[in-house]
Amino acid sequence: MRTDAFALRHIGPSENDLQHMFKTIGVDSLEQLIYETVPDNILLKNPLNLDAPLSEYEYLNHIQELGKKNKVFKSYIGLGYHPTVIPAVIQRNIFENPGWYTAYTPYQAEIAQGRLEAILNFQTTVIELSGMEIANASLLDESTAAAEAMALLFDVRSREQKKNNVCKFFVSEEILPQTLSVLQTRSTPIGVELVVGNHETFDFSNDYFGAILQYPGKYGQVNDYAGFIAKAKTAEIKVAVAADILSLVKLTPPGEMGADVVVGTTQRFGIPMGYGGPHAAFFATKEEYKRSMPGRIIGVTIDTNGNRALRMALQTREQHIKREKATSNICTAQVLLAVMAGMYAVYHGPKGLQYIADKVHNSASTLADALNKLGVYQTNAAFFDTILVKADANKVKAIAEKQEVNFYYVDADTISISVNETTSISDINQIIFIFAEATGKDSFTVTELTTANNLPKSLERTSSFLQHEVFNNHHSESQLMRYIKKLERKDLSLNHSMISLGSCTMKLNAAAEMLPLSMANWNSIHPFAPIEQAEGYQIMLKKLEHQLNVVTGFAGTTLQPNSGAQGEYAGLMVIRAYHLSRGDNHRNVCLIPASAHGTNPASAAMAGMQIIVTKTMENGNIDVEDLKAKAIEHADNLSCLMVTYPSTHGVFESAICEITQLIHDNGGLVYMDGANMNAQVGLTNPATIGADVCHLNLHKTFAIPHGGGGPGVGPICVNEKLVPFLPTNPVIKVGGDQAITAISAAPYGSALVCLISYGYITMLGAEGLKKSTQFAILNANYMKARLENHYPILYSGEMGRAAHEMILDCRAFEEKGIKVTDIAKRLMDYGFHAPTVSFPVAGTLMVEPTESEDLAELDRFCDAMISIRKEIEASTKEDENNILRNAPHTLAMLTTDTWSFPYTREQAAFPLDYIAENKFWPSVRRVDEAYGDRNLVCSCAPIEAYM
Structure with a gap:
């Protein structure tokens, strides 16, 4: 056995398992199976x-050597990306924790309550900082979020605007360059005409349906957009604002100015730049647009017992269900990064965020004052974290790069400098030195930050934010570590059991692959x-x-x-x-x-x-x-x-x-x-x-x-x-x-x-990749062979084989009053996440084991499905109080004094022997989907407030 071969660690079944698997399937070899499948x-x-x-050891040495070729300069480039401090408690307990990073999208809410709560915290942060009514569970990046805002505003045009084919969309010249480029890509095919210009000279004609503004602008200028938005409203033009989320701690939120959509990125809330991503974008809007909003919304509902529970709300609003009528194709989010950003807000709380935003602004003001003294004049009338100065860009660049510092060079004599959470007084002094040398002046040292305010008085934030207890109770590392663990325990991830989702391929995410992300x-x-x-x-x-x-x-x-x-x-x-x-x-x-x-x-x-x-x-x-x-x-x-x-x-x-x-x-x-x-x-x-x-x-x-x-x-x-x-x-x-x-x-x-x-x-x-594919097909056909006498398999190839996944037809069980969702919920009692439900055929389960699952785990899953099949057989349509329809069963149910069910507690929670040694408890009973849609709540306020 080659203990240093990565394939040995990635692929589940061992050589000793193969003969048993071949015999079960009815083939003599892997080659025969592939011949009969492909x-x-x-x-x-x-x-x-x-x-x-x-090998893993060789790879990690290789990646460390390769990493040394990257030069990590001090970065003041800005343009929507900033160095940030990743709190170690979040890095270790979420970013580097398979309990968080190996979970699936929370379609099965009862075993995803921890993640759902973490995303609800993220949505609350976005709603309260942006001043909007609802927010989604994140989008891919700021630029694509801006494009989604444009598409939403195009979709919600008035009947008159649609009739007259009003299709112009104004883009402020202050917009980030990458956002403009994505807007250009997305506008043409759907018939939107972009017009880029100065918001101060915009004509508000009836040719326009919408506009987008950048707040602060790409080179740091802070504009008061209240007048623009008011005039736009009069002209029936809806307005999106791309905003810097940290600046909203100090600035009037766009929602309070009347914006219709607010988008941006939460990268600077404790997410590494990572040469571009991944980062969680945010998208917030008015409740009246909830059915046009792209992405997912996490909402508050109740479970069977009337207790508070969380779920993905308005799921039928998801764009891929609309198919060709969709205005967006988004079917995902940046959940792991949104969880981290939300947890950053939980850890720091409103006062901590205020401290960070003040420090960033004071650092920018201190730097602006110092450069002005050198005769390097700052030109933004108002700014939060980014100053625009006039100097010889070539001279500055040569000196700055020797000092391992990056600025953004707008043109030959204009330089943009964005300071950030990591900027220290010594960093400010280094920048002063660079500009002093470039201008031939004597350098000097600053010893403290100024408290001078360079924000317009009219734009200072007066409204409170993040007053909910979750943002005010977890400021020590012990508190946050335990809060994160409490949430993690509510979620079923790959570190507990296989997640056999057809079409979603939940395979091993090896630790050796993940380690470099923290370097x-x-x-x-x-x-x-x-x-x-x-x-x-x-x-x-x-x-x-x-x-x-x-x-x-x-x-x-x-x-x-x-x-x-x-x-x-x-x-x-x-x-x-x-x-x-x-x-x-x-x-x-x-x-x-x-x-x-x-x-x-x-x-x-x-x-x-x-x-x-x-x-x-x-x-x-x-x-x-x-x-x-x-x-x-x-x-x-x-x-x-x-x-x-x-x-x-x-x-x-x-x-x-x-x-x-x-x-x-x-x-x-x-x-x-x-x-x-x-x-x-x-x-x-x-x-x-x-x-x-x-x-x-x-x-x-x-x-x-x-x-x-x-x-x-x-x-x-x-x-x-x-x-x-x-x-x-x-x-x-x-x-x-x-x-x-x-x-x-x-x-x-x-x-x-x-x-x-x-x-x-x-x-x-090459060999390991091919072997992975072969074993994915082997595992699927092994499960097919074990399950096909209990569940009809809907489709198979010409020689009766599945590819890497198969569809179990559960439609006939409705005669016994059992729906496919009952099977999905009952699987939770057996310690498993359900396969893909009702896709691509309603009333079915699509199962994909991947190559990473070993024979014992495949057998555990098959045993669970066969046991459930026997429970289905014992059901009758009239019997609503049965084990499947009541699933999942929680610890609270099992430990009450009274037990009003016609089956035993053991049958409910421990139907097979293997469960006892590694029991996973769903934290809520079955959630009420309809209640959550009728009473949409997507932030942290208690549900009573909405009743």
């Missing part, structure tokens, strides 16, 4: 051309630092792009999209750019099979495409004849096909090459959704099946943890003809020579967590 004509003939795998020379670099200072990052990112090219068989990759749905959108926008470059402006028809993920049509709608749905046959496969008819019918305007492979039904369709050729023959391109890439890596690839572009979920197939609902990374890989169109960034040039504008804010998206996938591929190598 069509022979798409199997790769050669192994992946990747470097030999490194300062990886997590402390500004995304707009000169690239020569990020040599380690450049090497790692280029190597990861190459690895992904090899895995997919494609020629180019962009890592910029920071979610899978954003990857879908990026892929479609690249296809769109390709057609436009050839003068095929009319090619806008997108064919999508009926079985596709809901984000597919939502992404296509956002890309301005006309969606034509193609039929699916009874066996779950694409109806090739229907597809052919529609491809020929729309041949003149065909843009692309969106296809998931293996299919959403967990099957390798043998007609895939015929399908892709059909699209090419009719002038279209093929976009492959990479959701099920875990069944392809090393066996086949998107290029081999005939796709032109695919997105990959690095947070699924390539081991980035789900973090309770994010971070995600959704890069796209493209063939040679699409490489020129890969997206760029306005500050750091990336992408192709005919690049589309930015997809997300940072040049390389969530670069920090790309280290995880780089580690995963580097430690597994």
